[in-house]
Amino acid sequence: MAELVEFDSKVLAGAPNVRLSRRALITGIAAGTVFPFISSCTTNPATGSSQLILFGEDQVASMAATAWTDMKSQTPVVSNTRLKNQVLNVWERTTAGAAKAGHIDPNANWDVAVFDTDDVNAFVMPGNRVGIYRGITELTENDDQLSSVLGHETGHVVGRHAAERLSVSTAAQVGLMAGQIAVAQSEELRKYGTTIGALGGAAMQFGVILPYSRRHELEADKLGVDYMHNAGYDTRQSVRLWELMAAQSEGQRPVEFMSTHPDPLRRAEELKRYINAKGYALM
Numbered sequence: 001m002a003e004l005v006e007f008d009s010k011v012l013a014g015a016p017n018v019r020l021s022r023r024a025l026i027t028g029i030a031a032g033t034v035f036p037f038i039s040s041c042t043t044n045p046a047t048g049s050s051q052l053i054l055f056g057e058d059q060v061a062s063m064a065a066t067a068w069t070d071m072k073s074q075t076p077v078v079s080n081t082r083l084k085n086q087v088l089n090v091w092e093r094t095t096a097g098a099a100k101a102g103h104i105d106p107n108a109n110w111d112v113a114v115f116d117t118d119d120v121n122a123f124v125m126p127g128n129r130v131g132i133y134r135g136i137t138e139l140t141e142n143d144d145q146l147s148s149v150l151g152h153e154t155g156h157v158v159g160r161h162a163a164e165r166l167s168v169s170t171a172a173q174v175g176l177m178a179g180q181i182a183v184a185q186s187e188e189l190r191k192y193g194t195t196i197g198a199l200g201g202a203a204m205q206f207g208v209i210l211p212y213s214r215r216h217e218l219e220a221d222k223l224g225v226d227y228m229h230n231a232g233y234d235t236r237q238s239v240r241l242w243e244l245m246a247a248q249s250e251g252q253r254p255v256e257f258m259s260t261h262p263d264p265l266r267r268a269e270e271l272k273r274y275i276n277a278k279g280y281a282l283m
């Protein structure tokens, strides 16, 4: 496992050794980087994956808050009460499935927005924000498929994919390579402070525009199916959903979800295998 440089955060609670001197820490805080560096991988307890997390959860959440406020002020939300209630019900039931797995706090508050556009898309933003578009709800044929979308998004939350994605893209931007950084110097820390400040404008991208990695997708798919199963939904419908997406994307209407969620048919196949292996259903 490569040594990665990370900011501390709640993500790392209970984890790694802080190897930074107190003086460097204080300098870092003064430079606006706020979080002490920790040099070690973070292992996500839900997924077992090792992650590069450059941003503290609170920090990411505050960037997301701005992006979320912007989105809600710029995009109409549905006035159809029935659709809103359907989404909320499926969301609650699906996340209860995630809570049953011990992956999320059953008492957490979520901000769920149903946007009134044709986009076939859904996303999560850090800070318990979930956005789903009318377009994708119209593509789904039943609550099980809707649960599959929402379970998948919950999987991204549990996998902390947004923070990792943002961190990896930031790491790429600043030429940050695993194991290559001397962090205990104030000059370095200041550089990061500047980079992070400049990212404000990019906040809009994470969670919505940047594609997830293949590994993130697979993790989210599997977690989503686990939550569906826990919630009593028909997990086979997750496979059907991806087939529908694939079919739709070959038609006239572009499927937004697929620009950030590639390979629908391959994923349908992998989901099938997973569902069979878990014994959730026979497909």
Ligand SMILES: [Zn+2]
Binding pocket: 152, 156, 212, 216, 217, 220, 260, 261
């Ligand atoms: Zn995804």
